[in-house]
Amino acid sequence: MKMMKTALLGSAIATLVTTAAWADGHGCGVEGGRLSIIGNEFPAIQTVARNAVECAESGSAEASANLTADHQTLNVAGMTGNPAEYTTAIVANSSIVALINEDVIRPLDDLVAEYGQDIPAQQLITVNGQVMAVAFMANSQNLVYRADVLEQIGMDVPTSYEQVLEAAEKIRAEGIMENPVGGAYAAGWNLAQEFTNMYLGTGGQFFEPGTANVTINNENGVEALEMMKALTEYMNPDYLTHDSNATSAEWEAGNVALMNMWGSRTNVLMDSEGSTPEVYENTMTSGPLTVGDSGRPANTLWWDGWTVAKNISDEDAAATFLAMKAGVSPDILNDETMTEAVWLMPNFESSPVNTGVLASVAAGSTPYPMVPFQGLLHTALGDNIADFLQGNESAEQTLADIEAAYTAAAKEQGFLQ
């Protein structure tokens, strides 16, 4: 009871302090310290970083942000030193795992108790009961389609990959487009992500429960690979070099009518830049597709959130926490930033751009697995699937290769004996 009282008193004082800071015009409560952000680069993250840096600078803290597509190769190295170069990393549910494995981010419970009582519980990412990150947006890959083309062939919006194939065949047969299907199938991370989606859609599971033993060489794995190959028959022959950027460019050029694409990128496809009205006015997005008869959505749910480095002083940690909290506060949402993502803040209002991601959440899509060895499997998938798609070997051989490559890597990392 005494502890309870002390805690209450503590937070009451904290609230007072915060209110005082608000009152004297600093706005976000930062007083000195250091903020250094490392994160991926897309509009929503740029908005968050801009607001966080603004807050930190208003509180006379040192502030900088390094937003780059290569953030994954920099964040662990940049947070390992003491003091860490980066005081916060903006991560997703896949990339937070590497930071937890390397033990470079700190639990946020004490900071949340002191400064973050008003952060909604659904934004807190907890691992084993400890808050490790604060999420600010949701993301997923969903069907993006051209309403005019589907109307022309007289088909409804596909809800399964089988229907996508049927529609693609019709579009090709009627001579509307030569390669109507798109997808980020570039060998490497993108291709592995597409397999992850498809494999989950078949109802498969990646590992024996509770262990690091991989189990993808089965009927589900073959089904997923076969479906991917069937889709590639309707793709631009260069699909193995097409990442999300190249696929989006194909879409904007009007060469593609159906594709599985990230929710965070649909805003770009639907705006009037870089395309003709025929394309962007007819670009629509719907929920996740299914494959086969498992009934499970063939996609994964993602969140993006921020963390705080372990090897920094308490002052820097507090400054970082407050600045990042301000960076993702409900106040950052305005007409311009609202459509950049599916924000998790309570005052978020959805628009047609976000239909896909919200439909995925509603459909109960699986979150991308947050297990320490998933990244190793992802790399093994990305290295090997192209062999099958190019017709060099059987699906079973490809799956066996993936399992063997993963097992060797997992042994080296100490996940398997």
Next chain:
Amino acid sequence: MKHSSFIWFVLPSVVLMILFIALPIVSVVMQSLYTEHEQVIVTVENCGPFGCVEAQSVDQEATQALRDAQPLGKFAGTSVYRDRNHLAVDEVAAAWEASGSYREFWGTLMNLPFYGAMAFTLTYTAIVTPMTIILGFFVAIAVNSVARSLRGPTIFFSLLPMIVTPLVGALILFWMVDARGILGTALQWLANDPSLSVKASTPLMWIMLMFYGTWSSIPFAFIVYYAGLQTVNTDTLEAAMIDGASRWERIRYVIVPHLAPLTTFIALIQLMDNFRVFEPIISFQAQAHARSLSIAIFTDLGGETRLLSSAAATSVLTIVFVAILLMPVLVRTWREFDTK
């Protein structure tokens, strides 16, 4: 030169070489012999915006204790070298036992990542190195016979492939050979096959990479040979002319022997460079068709979970193979030195 002055003369470079070449190699070799500790895995509940799920996580305290006890990691000997992602000793032995024919064995071997990467790397080195030397030589001969007033601009244009940043040069070519690019469309027209795509075909991609590799390193051979050409003894050339030697005979019997030591030098540098082929594969996004040892190191380090020991082992193997490749050239140079 006195021994003491010789030692003082080379000391700075010896110190720098130990600091920046020898020590890093030692650390890489060490790294390749150790692996991560056994990870203590616990099942935990993860909660987030999409609800709670049971998942595995690394038990930090238990793992930290292991790390403190043995900071270098777990000693693994040569096990990383022998595993499937490197030399794959067991897999190769098993394939040898199981295969009915050399063809079948070769197929299994090429399916292993290390040998697949070696096949491309060696083919690339074997083709690009001589092509660079031969074409670089002819460019040098041609530039050398251009009128003096035009020589400056000609040299500049011949050096362009080397001046252009490799990544940018490769990207430009990558867009040009796209099925909708100018070269890609020209190829389709030439082959009379509208579905032809360089990026989708492994053989065409290999040719493309080697073409790019040759194009980008010709200027190096050219400039070395061009410098060499300025030192050819004109008396010998004139004597050969008076004896009635044709232009071709003068090149064959006077210029080529004169430039032979330079060829050794270019071959050494090019063998090393080509064996470490990297940028073209990245900028042509050719990982699906061609892999090299450098690409393997890059993917080991660039994944969400960094495979340091694996990358270190591949680096050591690269050094070993470069040494083997250079051996004939080095032995030859040594012999020449010895006979003098």
